[in-house]
Amino acid sequence: MPFEDIDTPALIVDLDAFERNLRKMAEAAAGAGVRFRPHAKTHKSPVIARRQMALGAVGVCCQKVSEAEILVAGGVDDVLVSNQVIGASKIARLAALARQARLGVCVDDLGNVTELAEAAHRFGAPLDVLVEIDIGMGRCGVPPGAPALKLAEAIVRTNVLRFAGLQAYHGSAQHIRKHADRREAIARAAELAASTAQRIRKAGIACDTITGAGTGTYEFEASSGVYTELQAGSYIFMDADYARNLEADGSTFRRFEHALFVLTSVMSRAVPGRAVVDAGLKASSVDSGLPEPWQLAGARYVGASDEHGVLEFTGRAPAALALGRKIMLVPGHCDPTVNLHDWYVGVRGLAGKSPHVETLWPVAARGAGF
Amino acid sequence: MPFEDIDTPALIVDLDAFERNLRKMAEAAAGAGVRFRPHAKTHKSPVIARRQMALGAVGVCCQKVSEAEILVAGGVDDVLVSNQVIGASKIARLAALARQARLGVCVDDLGNVTELAEAAHRFGAPLDVLVEIDIGMGRCGVPPGAPALKLAEAIVRTNVLRFAGLQAYHGSAQHIRKHADRREAIARAAELAASTAQRIRKAGIACDTITGAGTGTYEFEASSGVYTELQAGSYIFMDADYARNLEADGSTFRRFEHALFVLTSVMSRAVPGRAVVDAGLKASSVDSGLPEPWQLAGARYVGASDEHGVLEFTGRAPAALALGRKIMLVPGHCDPTVNLHDWYVGVRGLAGKSPHVETLWPVAARGAGF
Numbered sequence: 152m153p154f155e156d157i158d159t160p161a162l163i164v165d166l167d168a169f170e171r172n173l174r175k176m177a178e179a180a181a182g183a184g185v186r187f188r189p190h191a192k193t194h195k196s197p198v199i200a201r202r203q204m205a206l207g208a209v210g211v212c213c214q215k216v217s218e219a220e221i222l223v224a225g226g227v228d229d230v231l232v233s234n235q236v237i238g239a240s241k242i243a244r245l246a247a248l249a250r251q252a253r254l255g256v257c258v259d260d261l262g263n264v265t266e267l268a269e270a271a272h273r274f275g276a277p278l279d280v281l282v283e284i285d286i287g288m289g290r291c292g293v294p295p296g297a298p299a300l301k302l303a304e305a306i307v308r309t310n311v312l313r314f315a316g317l318q319a320y321h322g323s324a325q326h327i328r329k330h331a332d333r334r335e336a337i338a339r340a341a342e343l344a345a346s347t348a349q350r351i352r353k354a355g356i357a358c359d360t361i362t363g364a365g366t367g368t369y370e371f372e373a374s375s376g377v378y379t380e381l382q383a384g385s386y387i388f389m390d391a392d393y394a395r396n397l398e399a400d401g402s403t404f405r406r407f408e409h410a411l412f413v414l415t416s417v418m419s420r421a422v423p424g425r426a427v428v429d430a431g432l433k434a435s436s437v438d439s440g441l442p443e444p445w446q447l448a449g450a451r452y453v454g455a456s457d458e459h460g461v462l463e464f465t466g467r468a469p470a471a472l473a474l475g476r477k478i479m480l481v482p483g484h485c486d487p488t489v490n491l492h493d494w495y496v497g498v499r500g501l502a503g504k505s506p507h508v509e510t511l512w513p514v515a516a517r518g519a520g521f
Numbered sequence: 522m523p524f525e526d527i528d529t530p531a532l533i534v535d536l537d538a539f540e541r542n543l544r545k546m547a548e549a550a551a552g553a554g555v556r557f558r559p560h561a562k563t564h565k566s567p568v569i570a571r572r573q574m575a576l577g578a579v580g581v582c583c584q585k586v587s588e589a590e591i592l593v594a595g596g597v598d599d600v601l602v603s604n605q606v607i608g609a610s611k612i613a614r615l616a617a618l619a620r621q622a623r624l625g626v627c628v629d630d631l632g633n634v635t636e637l638a639e640a641a642h643r644f645g646a647p648l649d650v651l652v653e654i655d656i657g658m659g660r661c662g663v664p665p666g667a668p669a670l671k672l673a674e675a676i677v678r679t680n681v682l683r684f685a686g687l688q689a690y691h692g693s694a695q696h697i698r699k700h701a702d703r704r705e706a707i708a709r710a711a712e713l714a715a716s717t718a719q720r721i722r723k724a725g726i727a728c729d730t731i732t733g734a735g736t737g738t739y740e741f742e743a744s745s746g747v748y749t750e751l752q753a754g755s756y757i758f759m760d761a762d763y764a765r766n767l768e769a770d771g772s773t774f775r776r777f778e779h780a781l782f783v784l785t786s787v788m789s790r791a792v793p794g795r796a797v798v799d800a801g802l803k804a805s806s807v808d809s810g811l812p813e814p815w816q817l818a819g820a821r822y823v824g825a826s827d828e829h830g831v832l833e834f835t836g837r838a839p840a841a842l843a844l845g846r847k848i849m850l851v852p853g854h855c856d857p858t859v860n861l862h863d864w865y866v867g868v869r870g871l872a873g874k875s876p877h878v879e880t881l882w883p884v885a886a887r888g889a890g891f
Contacts (some may be wrong), residue, residue, distance in 0.1 A: 158610055160890050192827060214828040234828065237788045240528055258591070259791040260844055290829055291789035291797050298791075322826060399746050418607045419661035421629040421668075427661050429607070432857040433890050438807050438825065455808065456692060457562060457856050458604065459585040459660055459888070474630055477607050489803045491860070493888055514781050518863055518887075520530050520803050520828070 154498055154506035159416040159477060160434040162492040165501045168410035169387055175407065176369070176386045183373035188212055188231060189363065190384030193486050195516035196495070197225020199387065204229075212382050216241045217519035225253045225515060231255035231279070231362070233382060235263065235291055242270045244263045249276035257318040259293045261305055268309035273354055280306050281360065284347055285517035286340035288322045295343040296350060303351045303358070306427035316360030317351075319344040320382060322392055325367030326392060326439075328461040328512065330399040337371035338363075362452065366407070367396055387411075390485040392439040412445060412479040413488065414496075415460065417472055421483040426462040426472050428480075431455045435480060436487035452480065490517055524868055524876035526823070529847060530784040530804040532862040535871045538780035539757055544646040545777065546739070546756045547576040553743035558582055558601060558732065560754030563856050565886035566865070567595020569757065574599075580623065580884045582752050586611045587889035595793040595885060601625035601732070603688055603752060605633065605653070605661055611891065620644035624794045627688040629663045631675055638679035649685035650676050651730065654717055656710035658692045662679055665713040666720060671720045673728070686730030687721075689714040690752060695737030696762060696809075700769040707734075715747045715752035735767055757781075760855040762809040782815060782849040783858065784866075785830065787842055796842050798850075801825045805850060806857035812850035822850065860887055 157163070180187035189203045191211040200211045200222055210229025213219050219230045229252060236245050236256050248254055249271070258264050258280055270276045282302045285292035293299055299317065306314040324336035340363070348358040362380035369386075372378040381448035385393055387412035396404035417429035432455050435442040442460070444450040449465035460480070462468070472478075482488035488493075497510035527533070550557035559573045561581040570581045570592055580599025582590050599622060606626050607613050618624055619641070628634050628650055641648045652672045655662035663669055669687065676684040694706035708790040710733070730818075733748035734742035734883045740747035755763055758781035766774035785800035802825050804811040812830070814820040819835035830850070832838070842848075852858035859865075867880035 153890075158608070158891055223534075235788045236529070237786060259789055262844065285791065289795070290824075290826065290831060291791060293791045416607060418605045419629055421655065421661060421663045425659070429890075432806065432808050433860050433888070436802065438802050454660075456660070457860075461660060474632065490803050490827075492890065518803070518861065520799075521528055 160190040160430040168408040195383035246270035246274035255279035283318040320363040327366040341375040439484035445479040530800040538778040563754035616640035616644035625649035653688040711745040711747040787823040809854035815849040
């Protein structure tokens with residue numbers, strides 16, 4: 152099917168750029184000698200997870216038990232829920248799933264450790280448990296140091312859970328614009344993770360894995376000598392927000408290519424200076440900024456309502472932008488944008504003369520929130 | 522099933538409040554002597570559409586052909602696509618659907634009229650066509666006056682499309698905070714709609730329907746003597762953003778009750794002043810502001826990431842807010858929040874002592890963007 156026949160709005164993957172991104176990060180992790188466990192909350196797709204593992208990833212991360220269920224059902228055999236799993240129902244599902252695949256989970260609460268141990272015992276399933284430490288993000292996780300040791304000791308005492316190490320993800324560092332500031336944030340995070348791991352090891356407990364990192368900071372965790380595993384996810388697609396980060400030389404962060412787009416059609420040209428497109432809040436998440444028109448000089452996406460996007464132009468709108476004309480948008484934030492769609496439309500040869508649809512992939516874990 | 526057994530995150534409808542909202546708006550429209558055609562883009566559910574029609578609505582609106590298909594399949598026999606339908610594929614689907622139910626559509630382009638006429642002829646299906654005029658919103662629609670007449674004449678000339686009237690929705694007026702300013706915006710809109718209708722009638726063309734209005738302004742369109750049909754949708758659920766509107770006496774807009782909630786669980790209490798809940802960007806849309814904790818004094822939802830929400834408190838977080846404790850959030854914007862979920866969980870007796878799940882309704886048109 153030719154590219155121009157795709158109906159809109161549609162979630163497009165530029166397969167060529169996507170595959171270059173896949174390889175680039177796999178090589179970066181291998182080159183740094185750290186394990187790579189990409190975050191599947193970006194793509195919500197066992198197909199993509201398996202391709203990441205085929206290039207050397209040890210497994211993937213996700214945030215919810217329902218995501219893990221869908222990944223395992225799709226053939227992924229090593230999943231870390233890089234998040235707390237709370238409540239009897241979700242814990243039972245997690246333990247049941249651990250019979251089918253290697254499963255890990257994070258904790259920041261003693262009572263939660265007890266509940267996980269009971270479920271792991273009941274289901275006869277091993278479970279890797281990491282202690283999440285808050286190394287600067289201000290979300291989940293116990294403070295580094297003594298509180299983390301206390302939890303590690305509790306995990307070891309259960310005799311049924313395996314203490315696997317530390318979850319030390321610094322989410323808010325990912326979008327710090329200046330390279331030096333990101334480096335500094337991760338240097339502090341790595342220090343806190345290292346001293347916590349040392350404390351745990353001094354207590355006679357092995358602390359093999361220190362896992363974290365995202366697309367904005369992976370280079371610092373990779374070279375830290377502390378982190379043993381990287382969790383970057385967005386690198387496969389790159390969104391407009393990540394593209395606002397800066398490199399050390401002040402240039403914008405372009406080491407990965409935009410590979411995810413929302414294809415949209417012009418649906419109203421009733422006013423000369425304006426074009427309205429058929430992709431709004433239901434097609435592109437705006438939590439990290441509006442989507443940006445791709446390769447459409449002078450155009451700005453200035454407003455999103457549920458089913459409409461308004462484009463304005465420097466000067467007059469191009470006459471070529473007639474009703475039905477399709478344009479591509481780079482989403483502001485890839486993860487929640489993917490979550491709005493049921494399918495990826497994988498396009499080959501987008502930079503060439505006859506781009507075409509090569510594959511459709513379901514966004515299998517779309518809406519998987521439990 | 523008792524309320525406390527609902528797993529989270531979940532999209533909750535307080536059925537008692539919802540039904541009061543349904544009746545209140547139906548009575549307001551009947552009292553004003555105008556037709557009511559509520560907007561189904563809010564709920565995306567044929568079940569709810571049929572309940573609105575059982576209380577007197579003449580039909581519903583939606584924005585996309587795919588929504589119309591799902592509504593008609595669900596037993597709704599009168600649907601206005603209050604939007605432009607562009608492109609051969611979507612137009613053919615619209616015309617095919619018009620064989621099964623009364624269908625209307627809006628136009629703001631002459632070429633689009635020609636394409637619609639060809640499809641209506643080919644499918645042998647009648648189609649109501651309204652001319653959309655831009656009466657202040659700055660989105661779709663031709664300017665009022667001569668451009669609208671030109672389109673109406675073109676519709677009549679097709680001999681196959683029925684010119685039904687004017688679509689005159691003022692979306693940006695809905696959230697103007699001051700009552701007098703909303704009134705003023707709709708007074709201007711009604712003037713423009715009236716003069717346009719008059720111009721069309723002078724040309725010998727009947728212009729029966731002038732349709733528009735939303736939850737923020739319906740009272741003004743209803744009493745305008747110009748509008749013949751109201752399209753309000755959000756009134757059934759009320760979101761946090763609408764609750765920031767003001768009444769004439771300066772009080773907040775409380776004539777409809779919050780009936781839509783995201784139920785969420787506390788999943789991390791690792792730090793005294795903070796509680797992290799399991800509802801973030803994938804559970805509640807933040808385009809019109811963050812969700813607000815419901816009946817939880819001193820709590821503020823201060824940050825959303827994909828799967829997490831961070832609550833902060835005036836003073837210390839309540840000790841009762843233990844892990845697993847469930848709280849309700851009022852979404853910032855109901856329409857795109859509904860679009861994140863697959864099911865409504867309808868709860869009866871939420872204000873009483875033993876609230877329970879009475880029904881599950883699918884969000885049948887979730888993701889219907891085509």
